Amino acid sequence: MRGLKDKVVIITGAGAGIGKATALEFGLQGCKVVVVDRDEEAGLNVVKMIEERNGHAFYVKADVSNENDIKQMVEKSLKKYSKIDILVNNAGLFNNSGMNATVEEWNEVFKTNVLGPFLCAKYCLPSMKKNGSGSIVNVASISGLIAQENYLLYSTTKGALINMARCMALDLGKYNIRVNNICPGTVWTENNAYYIKKSHNLDKEGANLHPDFGGGNMLSRVAEPEEIARAIVFLASEDSSFITAENLIVDGGYIAK
Ligand SMILES: NC(=O)c1ccc[n+]([C@@H]2O[C@H](COP(=O)([O-])OP(=O)(O)OC[C@H]3O[C@@H](n4cnc5c(N)ncnc54)[C@H](O)[C@@H]3O)[C@@H](O)[C@H]2O)c1
Structure with a gap:
Protein backbone atom coordinates (compact mmCIF):
# COMPACT_ATOMS: atom_id res chain seq x y z
CA MET A 1 0.00 0.00 0.00
CA ARG A 2 1.11 3.57 -0.65
CA GLY A 3 3.04 5.82 1.72
CA LEU A 4 4.17 3.21 4.23
CA LYS A 5 7.85 2.67 3.45
CA ASP A 6 9.99 3.75 6.44
CA LYS A 7 6.96 4.96 8.41
CA VAL A 8 7.24 4.41 12.17
CA VAL A 9 4.27 2.56 13.56
CA ILE A 10 3.42 1.79 17.19
CA ILE A 11 1.07 -1.16 17.71
CA THR A 12 -0.22 -1.94 21.20
CA GLY A 13 -1.06 -5.51 22.10
CA ALA A 14 1.12 -6.64 19.20
CA GLY A 15 2.23 -9.90 20.83
CA ALA A 16 -0.79 -11.95 19.77
CA GLY A 17 -3.92 -12.11 17.64
CA ILE A 18 -4.91 -9.12 15.52
CA GLY A 19 -2.03 -6.98 16.81
CA LYS A 20 0.54 -9.62 15.90
CA ALA A 21 -0.88 -10.05 12.39
CA THR A 22 -0.92 -6.25 12.00
CA ALA A 23 2.70 -5.91 13.14
CA LEU A 24 3.78 -8.58 10.64
CA GLU A 25 1.87 -6.86 7.82
CA PHE A 26 3.38 -3.43 8.59
CA GLY A 27 6.79 -5.13 8.65
CA LEU A 28 6.19 -6.54 5.16
CA GLN A 29 5.16 -3.04 3.97
CA GLY A 30 8.59 -1.65 4.95
CA CYS A 31 7.57 0.14 8.15
CA LYS A 32 9.63 0.43 11.31
CA VAL A 33 7.48 -1.41 13.79
CA VAL A 34 7.32 -0.75 17.54
CA VAL A 35 5.87 -3.95 19.00
CA VAL A 36 4.19 -3.05 22.32
CA ASP A 37 2.81 -5.68 24.67
CA ARG A 38 2.73 -6.36 28.38
CA ASP A 39 3.74 -9.96 27.57
CA GLU A 40 7.50 -9.74 26.92
CA GLU A 41 7.99 -13.22 25.48
CA ALA A 42 5.14 -12.74 23.00
CA GLY A 43 6.39 -9.28 21.96
CA LEU A 44 9.99 -10.42 21.45
CA ASN A 45 8.77 -13.34 19.35
CA VAL A 46 6.93 -10.96 16.99
CA VAL A 47 10.06 -8.80 16.63
CA LYS A 48 12.01 -11.94 15.72
CA MET A 49 9.41 -12.90 13.12
CA ILE A 50 9.54 -9.44 11.51
CA GLU A 51 13.36 -9.47 11.45
CA GLU A 52 13.39 -12.95 9.89
CA ARG A 53 11.37 -11.43 7.05
CA ASN A 54 14.00 -8.65 6.66
CA GLY A 55 11.84 -6.06 8.40
CA HIS A 56 12.67 -3.56 11.14
CA ALA A 57 11.12 -3.83 14.60
CA PHE A 58 11.79 -3.46 18.27
CA TYR A 59 9.94 -4.41 21.41
CA VAL A 60 8.69 -2.15 24.21
CA LYS A 61 7.16 -3.67 27.32
CA ALA A 62 4.15 -1.58 28.33
CA ASP A 63 0.73 -1.97 29.87
CA VAL A 64 -1.61 0.51 28.20
CA SER A 65 -3.64 0.85 31.39
CA ASN A 66 -0.61 2.56 32.97
CA GLU A 67 0.20 6.18 32.05
CA ASN A 68 3.89 5.92 32.96
CA ASP A 69 4.25 2.85 30.76
CA ILE A 70 2.73 4.79 27.87
CA LYS A 71 5.09 7.73 28.41
CA GLN A 72 8.13 5.45 28.35
CA MET A 73 6.72 3.63 25.29
CA VAL A 74 6.70 6.92 23.38
CA GLU A 75 10.11 8.00 24.72
CA LYS A 76 11.72 4.69 23.70
CA SER A 77 10.09 4.79 20.26
CA LEU A 78 11.41 8.31 19.64
CA LYS A 79 14.87 7.40 20.90
CA LYS A 80 15.01 4.42 18.52
CA TYR A 81 13.29 5.80 15.40
CA SER A 82 13.17 9.63 16.00
CA LYS A 83 9.49 10.01 15.01
CA ILE A 84 6.05 8.41 15.18
CA ASP A 85 3.83 8.34 12.09
CA ILE A 86 1.17 5.77 12.89
CA LEU A 87 -0.46 4.57 16.12
CA VAL A 88 -2.60 1.42 16.23
CA ASN A 89 -4.54 1.25 19.49
CA ASN A 90 -5.16 -2.49 19.46
CA ALA A 91 -4.66 -3.79 23.03
CA GLY A 92 -8.04 -4.49 24.57
CA LEU A 93 -9.75 -6.58 27.21
CA PHE A 94 -12.90 -8.60 26.66
CA ASN A 95 -15.55 -8.96 29.38
CA ASN A 96 -18.86 -10.81 29.46
CA SER A 97 -19.80 -10.43 33.12
CA GLY A 98 -22.97 -8.59 32.13
CA MET A 99 -24.87 -7.14 35.09
CA ASN A 100 -22.51 -8.94 37.49
CA ALA A 101 -19.51 -6.85 36.43
CA THR A 102 -17.72 -5.35 39.43
CA VAL A 103 -16.30 -1.86 39.91
CA GLU A 104 -12.82 -3.41 39.60
CA GLU A 105 -13.75 -4.95 36.24
CA TRP A 106 -15.23 -1.65 35.01
CA ASN A 107 -12.07 0.23 35.99
CA GLU A 108 -9.72 -2.33 34.47
CA VAL A 109 -11.59 -2.72 31.17
CA PHE A 110 -12.23 1.03 30.81
CA LYS A 111 -8.60 1.89 31.55
CA THR A 112 -7.36 -0.59 28.95
CA ASN A 113 -9.96 -0.08 26.22
CA VAL A 114 -10.65 3.67 26.44
CA LEU A 115 -8.25 5.65 28.65
CA GLY A 116 -5.21 3.74 27.31
CA PRO A 117 -5.94 4.55 23.65
CA PHE A 118 -6.54 8.20 24.59
CA LEU A 119 -3.22 8.45 26.45
CA CYS A 120 -1.32 6.66 23.67
CA ALA A 121 -2.70 9.23 21.19
CA LYS A 122 -2.00 12.13 23.57
CA TYR A 123 1.67 11.22 23.99
CA CYS A 124 2.22 10.38 20.29
CA LEU A 125 0.64 13.68 19.23
CA PRO A 126 3.67 16.02 19.61
CA SER A 127 5.70 13.88 17.19
CA MET A 128 2.84 13.62 14.68
CA LYS A 129 2.30 17.39 14.84
CA LYS A 130 6.01 17.93 14.25
CA ASN A 131 5.89 15.58 11.22
CA GLY A 132 2.88 17.45 9.83
CA SER A 133 0.88 14.23 9.46
CA GLY A 134 -0.26 11.13 11.27
CA SER A 135 -2.73 8.28 11.31
CA ILE A 136 -4.36 6.76 14.39
CA VAL A 137 -6.34 3.53 14.05
CA ASN A 138 -8.35 2.20 16.98
CA VAL A 139 -9.34 -1.45 17.04
CA ALA A 140 -12.92 -1.14 18.26
CA SER A 141 -15.51 -3.87 17.57
CA ILE A 142 -18.96 -4.43 16.14
CA SER A 143 -19.79 -4.84 19.85
CA GLY A 144 -19.51 -1.04 20.08
CA LEU A 145 -22.36 -0.71 17.55
CA ILE A 146 -24.87 -3.38 18.60
CA ALA A 147 -26.22 -5.09 21.75
CA GLN A 148 -24.97 -8.59 22.61
CA GLU A 149 -26.01 -10.62 25.62
CA ASN A 150 -23.82 -9.99 28.70
CA TYR A 151 -21.32 -7.88 26.70
CA LEU A 152 -22.47 -4.61 28.24
CA LEU A 153 -19.15 -3.52 29.79
CA TYR A 154 -17.07 -4.52 26.76
CA SER A 155 -19.62 -2.99 24.36
CA THR A 156 -19.76 0.26 26.35
CA THR A 157 -15.98 0.65 26.13
CA LYS A 158 -15.96 -0.05 22.40
CA GLY A 159 -18.83 2.40 21.86
CA ALA A 160 -16.85 5.00 23.80
CA LEU A 161 -13.75 4.28 21.71
CA ILE A 162 -15.74 4.73 18.50
CA ASN A 163 -17.04 8.16 19.47
CA MET A 164 -13.70 9.18 20.97
CA ALA A 165 -12.14 8.63 17.54
CA ARG A 166 -14.72 10.89 15.91
CA CYS A 167 -14.01 13.65 18.45
CA MET A 168 -10.27 13.18 18.09
CA ALA A 169 -10.55 13.28 14.29
CA LEU A 170 -12.32 16.63 14.59
CA ASP A 171 -9.67 18.11 16.90
CA LEU A 172 -6.68 16.73 14.97
CA GLY A 173 -7.79 17.23 11.36
CA LYS A 174 -6.12 20.66 11.32
CA TYR A 175 -2.76 18.94 11.92
CA ASN A 176 -3.33 16.53 9.01
CA ILE A 177 -3.79 13.68 11.49
CA ARG A 178 -6.50 11.16 10.62
CA VAL A 179 -8.27 9.06 13.25
CA ASN A 180 -10.34 6.00 12.36
CA ASN A 181 -11.78 2.86 13.89
CA ILE A 182 -11.86 -0.67 12.66
CA CYS A 183 -14.81 -2.75 13.87
CA PRO A 184 -14.12 -6.48 13.53
CA GLY A 185 -16.64 -9.25 14.00
CA THR A 186 -15.48 -12.61 15.36
CA VAL A 187 -11.79 -13.19 14.60
CA TRP A 188 -10.18 -16.60 15.07
CA ALA A 223 -12.30 -13.95 10.19
CA GLU A 224 -8.57 -14.63 10.13
CA PRO A 225 -6.45 -12.05 12.02
CA GLU A 226 -4.69 -11.18 8.74
CA GLU A 227 -8.02 -10.04 7.24
CA ILE A 228 -8.36 -7.44 9.99
CA ALA A 229 -4.66 -6.53 9.78
CA ARG A 230 -4.91 -5.65 6.09
CA ALA A 231 -7.87 -3.32 6.77
CA ILE A 232 -5.90 -1.62 9.58
CA VAL A 233 -2.91 -1.16 7.28
CA PHE A 234 -5.21 0.35 4.63
CA LEU A 235 -6.52 2.92 7.15
CA ALA A 236 -2.95 3.78 8.15
CA SER A 237 -1.71 4.13 4.57
CA GLU A 238 -1.94 6.94 2.02
CA ASP A 239 -4.51 4.85 0.16
CA SER A 240 -7.06 6.11 2.70
CA SER A 241 -5.80 9.72 2.68
CA PHE A 242 -9.30 11.33 2.69
CA ILE A 243 -10.82 8.96 5.25
CA THR A 244 -11.11 10.20 8.82
CA ALA A 245 -13.66 9.81 11.68
CA GLU A 246 -14.77 6.57 9.99
CA ASN A 247 -15.71 3.15 11.35
CA LEU A 248 -14.63 0.45 8.95
CA ILE A 249 -16.76 -2.61 9.73
CA VAL A 250 -14.96 -5.88 8.93
CA ASP A 251 -17.48 -8.47 10.03
CA GLY A 252 -18.45 -10.51 6.97
CA GLY A 253 -21.79 -8.70 6.97
CA TYR A 254 -22.77 -9.79 10.52
CA ILE A 255 -24.49 -6.60 11.69
CA ALA A 256 -26.10 -5.87 8.33
CA LYS A 257 -27.87 -9.24 8.32
N1 LIG B 1 -10.71 -11.42 18.45
C1 LIG B 1 -11.89 -10.91 18.11
O1 LIG B 1 -12.82 -11.64 17.72
C2 LIG B 1 -12.12 -9.44 18.20
C3 LIG B 1 -13.29 -8.92 17.65
C4 LIG B 1 -13.52 -7.55 17.71
C5 LIG B 1 -12.60 -6.73 18.29
N2 LIG B 1 -11.47 -7.25 18.84
C6 LIG B 1 -10.51 -6.32 19.46
O2 LIG B 1 -9.26 -6.48 18.82
C7 LIG B 1 -8.21 -6.19 19.73
C8 LIG B 1 -7.24 -7.35 19.76
O3 LIG B 1 -7.96 -8.52 20.09
P1 LIG B 1 -7.32 -9.97 19.96
O4 LIG B 1 -8.48 -10.91 20.01
O5 LIG B 1 -6.38 -10.02 18.83
O6 LIG B 1 -6.56 -10.04 21.34
P2 LIG B 1 -5.62 -11.18 21.93
O7 LIG B 1 -6.19 -11.47 23.27
O8 LIG B 1 -5.44 -12.31 20.99
O9 LIG B 1 -4.23 -10.43 22.06
C9 LIG B 1 -4.16 -9.28 22.81
C10 LIG B 1 -2.69 -8.91 23.06
O10 LIG B 1 -2.73 -7.71 23.79
C11 LIG B 1 -1.93 -7.82 24.95
N3 LIG B 1 -2.52 -6.97 25.97
C12 LIG B 1 -3.70 -7.14 26.62
N4 LIG B 1 -3.90 -6.14 27.49
C13 LIG B 1 -2.83 -5.32 27.38
C14 LIG B 1 -2.45 -4.13 28.02
N5 LIG B 1 -3.20 -3.59 28.99
N6 LIG B 1 -1.29 -3.54 27.66
C15 LIG B 1 -0.50 -4.10 26.72
N7 LIG B 1 -0.79 -5.23 26.09
C16 LIG B 1 -1.95 -5.84 26.41
C17 LIG B 1 -1.94 -9.28 25.32
O11 LIG B 1 -0.78 -9.61 26.06
C18 LIG B 1 -1.98 -9.94 23.94
O12 LIG B 1 -0.68 -10.18 23.44
C19 LIG B 1 -8.89 -5.93 21.08
O13 LIG B 1 -9.02 -4.54 21.27
C20 LIG B 1 -10.25 -6.59 20.92
O14 LIG B 1 -11.22 -6.00 21.75
C21 LIG B 1 -11.20 -8.60 18.81
Missing part, protein backbone atom coordinates in the same frame (compact mmCIF):
# COMPACT_ATOMS: atom_id res chain seq x y z
CA THR A 189 -7.27 -15.64 17.32
CA GLU A 190 -5.69 -18.12 19.73
CA ASN A 191 -7.34 -16.41 22.72
CA ASN A 192 -10.73 -16.28 21.06
CA ALA A 193 -10.45 -19.94 20.11
CA TYR A 194 -9.77 -20.68 23.79
CA TYR A 195 -12.79 -18.65 25.03
CA ILE A 196 -15.19 -20.01 22.40
CA LYS A 197 -14.12 -23.55 23.26
CA LYS A 198 -14.64 -22.81 26.96
CA SER A 199 -17.98 -21.00 26.65
CA HIS A 200 -19.62 -22.88 23.75
CA ASN A 201 -17.45 -26.00 23.35
CA LEU A 202 -16.87 -25.13 19.70
CA ASP A 203 -13.83 -25.58 17.47
CA LYS A 204 -13.31 -23.42 14.38
CA GLU A 205 -15.67 -25.46 12.21
CA GLY A 206 -18.33 -25.22 14.91
CA ALA A 207 -17.78 -21.46 15.28
CA ASN A 208 -18.19 -21.07 11.50
CA LEU A 209 -21.69 -22.54 11.85
CA HIS A 210 -22.81 -20.98 15.14
CA PRO A 211 -25.16 -17.95 14.76
CA ASP A 212 -23.28 -15.94 17.44
CA PHE A 213 -20.04 -16.28 15.48
CA GLY A 214 -19.28 -17.13 11.83
CA GLY A 215 -22.69 -18.67 11.24
CA GLY A 216 -24.32 -15.28 11.89
CA ASN A 217 -22.60 -13.44 9.06
CA MET A 218 -23.07 -13.44 5.26
CA LEU A 219 -19.82 -15.29 4.56
CA SER A 220 -20.60 -18.05 7.10
CA ARG A 221 -17.17 -18.07 8.73
CA VAL A 222 -15.04 -16.35 11.34
Whole structure:
Protein backbone atom coordinates (compact mmCIF):
# COMPACT_ATOMS: atom_id res chain seq x y z
CA MET A 1 0.00 0.00 0.00
CA ARG A 2 1.11 3.57 -0.65
CA GLY A 3 3.04 5.82 1.72
CA LEU A 4 4.17 3.21 4.23
CA LYS A 5 7.85 2.67 3.45
CA ASP A 6 9.99 3.75 6.44
CA LYS A 7 6.96 4.96 8.41
CA VAL A 8 7.24 4.41 12.17
CA VAL A 9 4.27 2.56 13.56
CA ILE A 10 3.42 1.79 17.19
CA ILE A 11 1.07 -1.16 17.71
CA THR A 12 -0.22 -1.94 21.20
CA GLY A 13 -1.06 -5.51 22.10
CA ALA A 14 1.12 -6.64 19.20
CA GLY A 15 2.23 -9.90 20.83
CA ALA A 16 -0.79 -11.95 19.77
CA GLY A 17 -3.92 -12.11 17.64
CA ILE A 18 -4.91 -9.12 15.52
CA GLY A 19 -2.03 -6.98 16.81
CA LYS A 20 0.54 -9.62 15.90
CA ALA A 21 -0.88 -10.05 12.39
CA THR A 22 -0.92 -6.25 12.00
CA ALA A 23 2.70 -5.91 13.14
CA LEU A 24 3.78 -8.58 10.64
CA GLU A 25 1.87 -6.86 7.82
CA PHE A 26 3.38 -3.43 8.59
CA GLY A 27 6.79 -5.13 8.65
CA LEU A 28 6.19 -6.54 5.16
CA GLN A 29 5.16 -3.04 3.97
CA GLY A 30 8.59 -1.65 4.95
CA CYS A 31 7.57 0.14 8.15
CA LYS A 32 9.63 0.43 11.31
CA VAL A 33 7.48 -1.41 13.79
CA VAL A 34 7.32 -0.75 17.54
CA VAL A 35 5.87 -3.95 19.00
CA VAL A 36 4.19 -3.05 22.32
CA ASP A 37 2.81 -5.68 24.67
CA ARG A 38 2.73 -6.36 28.38
CA ASP A 39 3.74 -9.96 27.57
CA GLU A 40 7.50 -9.74 26.92
CA GLU A 41 7.99 -13.22 25.48
CA ALA A 42 5.14 -12.74 23.00
CA GLY A 43 6.39 -9.28 21.96
CA LEU A 44 9.99 -10.42 21.45
CA ASN A 45 8.77 -13.34 19.35
CA VAL A 46 6.93 -10.96 16.99
CA VAL A 47 10.06 -8.80 16.63
CA LYS A 48 12.01 -11.94 15.72
CA MET A 49 9.41 -12.90 13.12
CA ILE A 50 9.54 -9.44 11.51
CA GLU A 51 13.36 -9.47 11.45
CA GLU A 52 13.39 -12.95 9.89
CA ARG A 53 11.37 -11.43 7.05
CA ASN A 54 14.00 -8.65 6.66
CA GLY A 55 11.84 -6.06 8.40
CA HIS A 56 12.67 -3.56 11.14
CA ALA A 57 11.12 -3.83 14.60
CA PHE A 58 11.79 -3.46 18.27
CA TYR A 59 9.94 -4.41 21.41
CA VAL A 60 8.69 -2.15 24.21
CA LYS A 61 7.16 -3.67 27.32
CA ALA A 62 4.15 -1.58 28.33
CA ASP A 63 0.73 -1.97 29.87
CA VAL A 64 -1.61 0.51 28.20
CA SER A 65 -3.64 0.85 31.39
CA ASN A 66 -0.61 2.56 32.97
CA GLU A 67 0.20 6.18 32.05
CA ASN A 68 3.89 5.92 32.96
CA ASP A 69 4.25 2.85 30.76
CA ILE A 70 2.73 4.79 27.87
CA LYS A 71 5.09 7.73 28.41
CA GLN A 72 8.13 5.45 28.35
CA MET A 73 6.72 3.63 25.29
CA VAL A 74 6.70 6.92 23.38
CA GLU A 75 10.11 8.00 24.72
CA LYS A 76 11.72 4.69 23.70
CA SER A 77 10.09 4.79 20.26
CA LEU A 78 11.41 8.31 19.64
CA LYS A 79 14.87 7.40 20.90
CA LYS A 80 15.01 4.42 18.52
CA TYR A 81 13.29 5.80 15.40
CA SER A 82 13.17 9.63 16.00
CA LYS A 83 9.49 10.01 15.01
CA ILE A 84 6.05 8.41 15.18
CA ASP A 85 3.83 8.34 12.09
CA ILE A 86 1.17 5.77 12.89
CA LEU A 87 -0.46 4.57 16.12
CA VAL A 88 -2.60 1.42 16.23
CA ASN A 89 -4.54 1.25 19.49
CA ASN A 90 -5.16 -2.49 19.46
CA ALA A 91 -4.66 -3.79 23.03
CA GLY A 92 -8.04 -4.49 24.57
CA LEU A 93 -9.75 -6.58 27.21
CA PHE A 94 -12.90 -8.60 26.66
CA ASN A 95 -15.55 -8.96 29.38
CA ASN A 96 -18.86 -10.81 29.46
CA SER A 97 -19.80 -10.43 33.12
CA GLY A 98 -22.97 -8.59 32.13
CA MET A 99 -24.87 -7.14 35.09
CA ASN A 100 -22.51 -8.94 37.49
CA ALA A 101 -19.51 -6.85 36.43
CA THR A 102 -17.72 -5.35 39.43
CA VAL A 103 -16.30 -1.86 39.91
CA GLU A 104 -12.82 -3.41 39.60
CA GLU A 105 -13.75 -4.95 36.24
CA TRP A 106 -15.23 -1.65 35.01
CA ASN A 107 -12.07 0.23 35.99
CA GLU A 108 -9.72 -2.33 34.47
CA VAL A 109 -11.59 -2.72 31.17
CA PHE A 110 -12.23 1.03 30.81
CA LYS A 111 -8.60 1.89 31.55
CA THR A 112 -7.36 -0.59 28.95
CA ASN A 113 -9.96 -0.08 26.22
CA VAL A 114 -10.65 3.67 26.44
CA LEU A 115 -8.25 5.65 28.65
CA GLY A 116 -5.21 3.74 27.31
CA PRO A 117 -5.94 4.55 23.65
CA PHE A 118 -6.54 8.20 24.59
CA LEU A 119 -3.22 8.45 26.45
CA CYS A 120 -1.32 6.66 23.67
CA ALA A 121 -2.70 9.23 21.19
CA LYS A 122 -2.00 12.13 23.57
CA TYR A 123 1.67 11.22 23.99
CA CYS A 124 2.22 10.38 20.29
CA LEU A 125 0.64 13.68 19.23
CA PRO A 126 3.67 16.02 19.61
CA SER A 127 5.70 13.88 17.19
CA MET A 128 2.84 13.62 14.68
CA LYS A 129 2.30 17.39 14.84
CA LYS A 130 6.01 17.93 14.25
CA ASN A 131 5.89 15.58 11.22
CA GLY A 132 2.88 17.45 9.83
CA SER A 133 0.88 14.23 9.46
CA GLY A 134 -0.26 11.13 11.27
CA SER A 135 -2.73 8.28 11.31
CA ILE A 136 -4.36 6.76 14.39
CA VAL A 137 -6.34 3.53 14.05
CA ASN A 138 -8.35 2.20 16.98
CA VAL A 139 -9.34 -1.45 17.04
CA ALA A 140 -12.92 -1.14 18.26
CA SER A 141 -15.51 -3.87 17.57
CA ILE A 142 -18.96 -4.43 16.14
CA SER A 143 -19.79 -4.84 19.85
CA GLY A 144 -19.51 -1.04 20.08
CA LEU A 145 -22.36 -0.71 17.55
CA ILE A 146 -24.87 -3.38 18.60
CA ALA A 147 -26.22 -5.09 21.75
CA GLN A 148 -24.97 -8.59 22.61
CA GLU A 149 -26.01 -10.62 25.62
CA ASN A 150 -23.82 -9.99 28.70
CA TYR A 151 -21.32 -7.88 26.70
CA LEU A 152 -22.47 -4.61 28.24
CA LEU A 153 -19.15 -3.52 29.79
CA TYR A 154 -17.07 -4.52 26.76
CA SER A 155 -19.62 -2.99 24.36
CA THR A 156 -19.76 0.26 26.35
CA THR A 157 -15.98 0.65 26.13
CA LYS A 158 -15.96 -0.05 22.40
CA GLY A 159 -18.83 2.40 21.86
CA ALA A 160 -16.85 5.00 23.80
CA LEU A 161 -13.75 4.28 21.71
CA ILE A 162 -15.74 4.73 18.50
CA ASN A 163 -17.04 8.16 19.47
CA MET A 164 -13.70 9.18 20.97
CA ALA A 165 -12.14 8.63 17.54
CA ARG A 166 -14.72 10.89 15.91
CA CYS A 167 -14.01 13.65 18.45
CA MET A 168 -10.27 13.18 18.09
CA ALA A 169 -10.55 13.28 14.29
CA LEU A 170 -12.32 16.63 14.59
CA ASP A 171 -9.67 18.11 16.90
CA LEU A 172 -6.68 16.73 14.97
CA GLY A 173 -7.79 17.23 11.36
CA LYS A 174 -6.12 20.66 11.32
CA TYR A 175 -2.76 18.94 11.92
CA ASN A 176 -3.33 16.53 9.01
CA ILE A 177 -3.79 13.68 11.49
CA ARG A 178 -6.50 11.16 10.62
CA VAL A 179 -8.27 9.06 13.25
CA ASN A 180 -10.34 6.00 12.36
CA ASN A 181 -11.78 2.86 13.89
CA ILE A 182 -11.86 -0.67 12.66
CA CYS A 183 -14.81 -2.75 13.87
CA PRO A 184 -14.12 -6.48 13.53
CA GLY A 185 -16.64 -9.25 14.00
CA THR A 186 -15.48 -12.61 15.36
CA VAL A 187 -11.79 -13.19 14.60
CA TRP A 188 -10.18 -16.60 15.07
CA THR A 189 -7.27 -15.64 17.32
CA GLU A 190 -5.69 -18.12 19.73
CA ASN A 191 -7.34 -16.41 22.72
CA ASN A 192 -10.73 -16.28 21.06
CA ALA A 193 -10.45 -19.94 20.11
CA TYR A 194 -9.77 -20.68 23.79
CA TYR A 195 -12.79 -18.65 25.03
CA ILE A 196 -15.19 -20.01 22.40
CA LYS A 197 -14.12 -23.55 23.26
CA LYS A 198 -14.64 -22.81 26.96
CA SER A 199 -17.98 -21.00 26.65
CA HIS A 200 -19.62 -22.88 23.75
CA ASN A 201 -17.45 -26.00 23.35
CA LEU A 202 -16.87 -25.13 19.70
CA ASP A 203 -13.83 -25.58 17.47
CA LYS A 204 -13.31 -23.42 14.38
CA GLU A 205 -15.67 -25.46 12.21
CA GLY A 206 -18.33 -25.22 14.91
CA ALA A 207 -17.78 -21.46 15.28
CA ASN A 208 -18.19 -21.07 11.50
CA LEU A 209 -21.69 -22.54 11.85
CA HIS A 210 -22.81 -20.98 15.14
CA PRO A 211 -25.16 -17.95 14.76
CA ASP A 212 -23.28 -15.94 17.44
CA PHE A 213 -20.04 -16.28 15.48
CA GLY A 214 -19.28 -17.13 11.83
CA GLY A 215 -22.69 -18.67 11.24
CA GLY A 216 -24.32 -15.28 11.89
CA ASN A 217 -22.60 -13.44 9.06
CA MET A 218 -23.07 -13.44 5.26
CA LEU A 219 -19.82 -15.29 4.56
CA SER A 220 -20.60 -18.05 7.10
CA ARG A 221 -17.17 -18.07 8.73
CA VAL A 222 -15.04 -16.35 11.34
CA ALA A 223 -12.30 -13.95 10.19
CA GLU A 224 -8.57 -14.63 10.13
CA PRO A 225 -6.45 -12.05 12.02
CA GLU A 226 -4.69 -11.18 8.74
CA GLU A 227 -8.02 -10.04 7.24
CA ILE A 228 -8.36 -7.44 9.99
CA ALA A 229 -4.66 -6.53 9.78
CA ARG A 230 -4.91 -5.65 6.09
CA ALA A 231 -7.87 -3.32 6.77
CA ILE A 232 -5.90 -1.62 9.58
CA VAL A 233 -2.91 -1.16 7.28
CA PHE A 234 -5.21 0.35 4.63
CA LEU A 235 -6.52 2.92 7.15
CA ALA A 236 -2.95 3.78 8.15
CA SER A 237 -1.71 4.13 4.57
CA GLU A 238 -1.94 6.94 2.02
CA ASP A 239 -4.51 4.85 0.16
CA SER A 240 -7.06 6.11 2.70
CA SER A 241 -5.80 9.72 2.68
CA PHE A 242 -9.30 11.33 2.69
CA ILE A 243 -10.82 8.96 5.25
CA THR A 244 -11.11 10.20 8.82
CA ALA A 245 -13.66 9.81 11.68
CA GLU A 246 -14.77 6.57 9.99
CA ASN A 247 -15.71 3.15 11.35
CA LEU A 248 -14.63 0.45 8.95
CA ILE A 249 -16.76 -2.61 9.73
CA VAL A 250 -14.96 -5.88 8.93
CA ASP A 251 -17.48 -8.47 10.03
CA GLY A 252 -18.45 -10.51 6.97
CA GLY A 253 -21.79 -8.70 6.97
CA TYR A 254 -22.77 -9.79 10.52
CA ILE A 255 -24.49 -6.60 11.69
CA ALA A 256 -26.10 -5.87 8.33
CA LYS A 257 -27.87 -9.24 8.32
N1 LIG B 1 -10.71 -11.42 18.45
C1 LIG B 1 -11.89 -10.91 18.11
O1 LIG B 1 -12.82 -11.64 17.72
C2 LIG B 1 -12.12 -9.44 18.20
C3 LIG B 1 -13.29 -8.92 17.65
C4 LIG B 1 -13.52 -7.55 17.71
C5 LIG B 1 -12.60 -6.73 18.29
N2 LIG B 1 -11.47 -7.25 18.84
C6 LIG B 1 -10.51 -6.32 19.46
O2 LIG B 1 -9.26 -6.48 18.82
C7 LIG B 1 -8.21 -6.19 19.73
C8 LIG B 1 -7.24 -7.35 19.76
O3 LIG B 1 -7.96 -8.52 20.09
P1 LIG B 1 -7.32 -9.97 19.96
O4 LIG B 1 -8.48 -10.91 20.01
O5 LIG B 1 -6.38 -10.02 18.83
O6 LIG B 1 -6.56 -10.04 21.34
P2 LIG B 1 -5.62 -11.18 21.93
O7 LIG B 1 -6.19 -11.47 23.27
O8 LIG B 1 -5.44 -12.31 20.99
O9 LIG B 1 -4.23 -10.43 22.06
C9 LIG B 1 -4.16 -9.28 22.81
C10 LIG B 1 -2.69 -8.91 23.06
O10 LIG B 1 -2.73 -7.71 23.79
C11 LIG B 1 -1.93 -7.82 24.95
N3 LIG B 1 -2.52 -6.97 25.97
C12 LIG B 1 -3.70 -7.14 26.62
N4 LIG B 1 -3.90 -6.14 27.49
C13 LIG B 1 -2.83 -5.32 27.38
C14 LIG B 1 -2.45 -4.13 28.02
N5 LIG B 1 -3.20 -3.59 28.99
N6 LIG B 1 -1.29 -3.54 27.66
C15 LIG B 1 -0.50 -4.10 26.72
N7 LIG B 1 -0.79 -5.23 26.09
C16 LIG B 1 -1.95 -5.84 26.41
C17 LIG B 1 -1.94 -9.28 25.32
O11 LIG B 1 -0.78 -9.61 26.06
C18 LIG B 1 -1.98 -9.94 23.94
O12 LIG B 1 -0.68 -10.18 23.44
C19 LIG B 1 -8.89 -5.93 21.08
O13 LIG B 1 -9.02 -4.54 21.27
C20 LIG B 1 -10.25 -6.59 20.92
O14 LIG B 1 -11.22 -6.00 21.75
C21 LIG B 1 -11.20 -8.60 18.81
